[in-house]
Amino acid sequence: MENTIEISINGKSFRLNRGIKASDTLKESGLYKDSIIAVKVNGNLSDLSEPLEEDCTLEPIDINSPEGEEILRHSASHIMAQAVIHIFGDVKYAIGPAIEDGFYYDFDLEHKFTPEDLSKIEEEMQRITSEDLRFEKRVLSKDEAITFFAEKGQDYKVEIIKDIVEDSVAIYTQGDFVDLCRGPHIPSTGYLKNFKLLSLAGAYWRGDERNKMLQRIYGTAFATKEGLEGYLNFLEEAKRRDHRRIGKELDLFSINEDLGPGLILWHPKGAMIRKVIEDFWREEHVKRGYQLVNTPHIARVEVWKTSGHWDFYRENMFSPMEVDKGAYMVKPMNCPFHIMIYKSQTRSYRELPIRYAELGTVYRYEKAGVLHGLLRVRGFTQDDAHLFVQPEYLEEEIMSVVEFARFMITTFGFDKYNVYLSTRPEKYVGTIENWELATNSLSAALETLKIDYKVDPGEGVFYGPKIDIKLVDAIRREWQGPTIQVDFNLPERFDVTYVGQDGREHRPIMIHRVVLGSLERFFGTLIEQYAGAFPLWLSPVQVKVVPVTNKHIEYANSVRKILLEAGIRIEVDDRNEKVNAKIRDAELEKVPYILVVGDKEILDHSVSVRKRKEGNLGPMPLDTFLEMIRGKISRKVID
């Protein structure tokens, strides 16, 4: 065996001694920098201290790269665990991975963490990083590792090792702390400079609610101070945009605990926005060949047995209510009702596709702990539609639905979105063949449209796979938006048919879809997207008239009358306040346009225009102003 090996780095190759450390290799090749914290050996992540035994390709990983930051965060979780043990002693540690934008570690201990503990732990982490302890890797056989952790009473680690298929496992030591870990890690604890512990949470061991609940600490770490500060600012910004806070401030909606959690009260301003959304939604549906329908909120339990909801969805449904001798249930979905309309007469292939659309309010029992503002509620209105199509037109129909959804969300200002394809879940109805057919038609449609998508395995609904479109908002967060589901099962369960060209009965395929999601959730997303400063066409109050003094109220009202008749949503602030105060309040209300009117404006029948956030635009004839905003409203301009 030769005692040198060939190592190629960035396309150059070096012949070096067998067993050389990765870090020394980089130094030999002149590529070493302090910011390099790990390497990839033939594409596999590895420590800088890893000895190289074979010919290989080496790729340095910089702490500033996404992979480098992930390693940093993972190491931060180890350091946090070490700090927790230093402070609290008898601790069982479970898992501590890096996650998007941070890391966490799950602990099992007697002491209940308090928010004050976080700063103590942070201080101890700071001390550990100042000691600059090396991360040292050792490889043990599974048995050795089990004995090792069992002796330390680390039951969770033992359980994890037992599930590992390889014969050996790696452990990492820094100072007095040892953890089971695949690695790699930063070379030493001193590399961790910019971090912060963020929150406490309960988390089930292995994410299973039958298991013990552990205590989780979330934190984050970044390569640079700027990165950390940027992220903390992002969290602040998210708080500022919180739809629950803005909903209260702008008087858009509320949730009343006496009425019940998860039930939304749409206040006048929120309801006005909803009306604008609904009007637009209906118009666009009619344009695209949908027929609007309306259906009741309850139905006999037998219907839900036929549909499969009774067996597969009951835990999400409110309990049945006794009516005469039968039982009725509040609907969690609109599909059976639309099916009944379809079945009210014999359908010919000439009628297909039939597209029924309804803003259908549904009720779902959600566990108390999951309710969240407008985003997770117990009663909501789906912007629902069910399409009955012939199998040969399925893909075409899916494509037009996807296009429709894209049109809707971009009109509302969501130019970026991510697409996911959710496949068969554990609990499902129907045959595997039909599931495959349905899944394939969804993916084929996306591919024909050249839309990139990711697969979400097992995330489909019980009756079919779906395409989820997640909106990306102004600060790059994802929100659940449109979903499109293909369903072979309900048509069979309800024996839905059409008469084909051949005079025989055939089975249509159903598409369930929403192009916004639910009005509640979509509204919440809109509030966060715009931080309450809605585009002109959506604003509940589009124009606020501010008379300079009481003498000008009459003129202000005449301006209001003219614009109101032109279809503009307008209010006059006739309070006994100074101009400055009225302007300030209108700005805080996020009204898009403020019209200041006084003596000057009365003289030449004009208005002084002030645009939200931009300030005074100067005087303008009233007609000109009206023309301008009418144009913007009809084009649904977002500015």
Added chain:
RNA sequence: GCCCAUGUAGCUCAGUAGGUAGAGCGCAUCCUUGGUAAGGAUGAGGUCACCAGUUCGAUUCUGGUCGUGGGCUCCA
């Protein structure tokens, strides 16, 4: 549902080592008539989430219930 935190005026929050409470904003009235982000004065608002218990006395302590927040599990 589970873990932790939390619930005081319409809103944001102080406070009471157990003796039924306060600020700012908002609201009402009056004064002020002011040209692009807060003019002034006076006043009205609270069963201190709810139900039990301890106590001479509970908003404060204990237990429970409900709600809310951050997570877990689960979803439009």
